[in-house]
Amino acid sequence: MISIITPVYNGEKYIEACIENVIGQKCPDIEHIIIDGGSTDRTVEIIKQYAEAYPHIRWISEKDKGQSDAMNKGNAMAVGKILGFLNADDYYEPEVLNRVREIFWKLPEPSLIVANCKVWDRNGNHYLNKPSKLNYVYLSMGGEYPYNSSSYFYHKSLHKLIGGYKVDEHFAMDVDFILRAVKVAHTKYINETWGNMRFIPGTKTYTDQLIGLSEERYQNILKYYQSQLSMIQKLKGTYLIICFGFKKVVKRISCITRWI
Structure with a gap:
C-alpha cells in the first residue's frame, strides 16, 4: 500500500x-x-x-x-x-501512483525514488527540477536536490534508520530529510516528471523566498552537513558541482529571482 x-x-x-x-x-x-x-x-x-x-x-x-x-x-x-x-x-501528474507501485516492488528496502518536478510561477511558466545525481557529497555541497515531495517516494522503514522530520525545522525540513536519507537508502532516479509545485504568491515557499529567508535556511542546512565532510569529500563535491550541477544551480537561481 x-x-x-x-x-x-x-x-x-x-x-x-x-x-x-x-x-x-x-x-x-x-x-x-x-x-x-x-x-x-x-x-x-x-x-x-x-x-x-x-x-x-x-x-x-x-x-x-x-x-x-x-x-x-x-x-x-x-x-x-x-x-x-x-x-x-501541489499535485501529481496522471498515473504516477500506479507507476510508483510498479517500480517499488522490485526494489530493496529501504529505497528512495526521485523523479522530476515542474515548479510553476504565476504566469504559467515552469522550471523543470531534475535531481538526477542523488549523491550525499554532491547534495551537501549544493547540488540540485529534489525541490518538492510530490516528486519522490520512499519506504516507511527508512524512518527507523534516520528518524522523523525535525520538528524545529518548519521550512527546509525536506532538504534536511533528503540529505539524511541518501546516506542510508538505496536511491533511484527516474527521468520522468511526477510532481508539480506552485511557486506563486500566497504559498508558503514563495512567501519565505520573498522575504529573503528561503536561501538562507537552505545554506544553513548545507553548512551543517558540509562541516561533517572531510577535505577530500569537499573537493570531490566541488568537482561534481562543476561537472554536473553548475548550470542547474545558475538556472534555478535565475528563475526564482525572475519570478519574484
Whole structure:
C-alpha cells in the first residue's frame, strides 16, 4: 500500500483539488492521510465531505507544532509500506501512483525514488527540477536536490534508520530529510516528471523566498552537513558541482529571482 500524507492549515483554496488529484490517480491500493493543523477556514468542512464519500481518506484536525510535526503524525498513522507527501497546493501528474507501485516492488528496502518536478510561477511558466545525481557529497555541497515531495517516494522503514522530520525545522525540513536519507537508502532516479509545485504568491515557499529567508535556511542546512565532510569529500563535491550541477544551480537561481 502507498500512504499519501497531506499536511494542511487553512488550505481551503487548494485542498479539494489536492484530494481530487489523488482520487484521479485511480490507484487501487492507497490511503490518503490528511493532517489538518486546526484550520479556521473551510478546510475541515471540505475534508469531511470527501472522507464520508471515500473510505481511503483518513484525517485528523488538531493544533500541531508546524508542518514537520504534521508530517510525523501522518507517518505514525500510515499503514502503507511506501510513503509520499503531497502538500495541499501541489499535485501529481496522471498515473504516477500506479507507476510508483510498479517500480517499488522490485526494489530493496529501504529505497528512495526521485523523479522530476515542474515548479510553476504565476504566469504559467515552469522550471523543470531534475535531481538526477542523488549523491550525499554532491547534495551537501549544493547540488540540485529534489525541490518538492510530490516528486519522490520512499519506504516507511527508512524512518527507523534516520528518524522523523525535525520538528524545529518548519521550512527546509525536506532538504534536511533528503540529505539524511541518501546516506542510508538505496536511491533511484527516474527521468520522468511526477510532481508539480506552485511557486506563486500566497504559498508558503514563495512567501519565505520573498522575504529573503528561503536561501538562507537552505545554506544553513548545507553548512551543517558540509562541516561533517572531510577535505577530500569537499573537493570531490566541488568537482561534481562543476561537472554536473553548475548550470542547474545558475538556472534555478535565475528563475526564482525572475519570478519574484
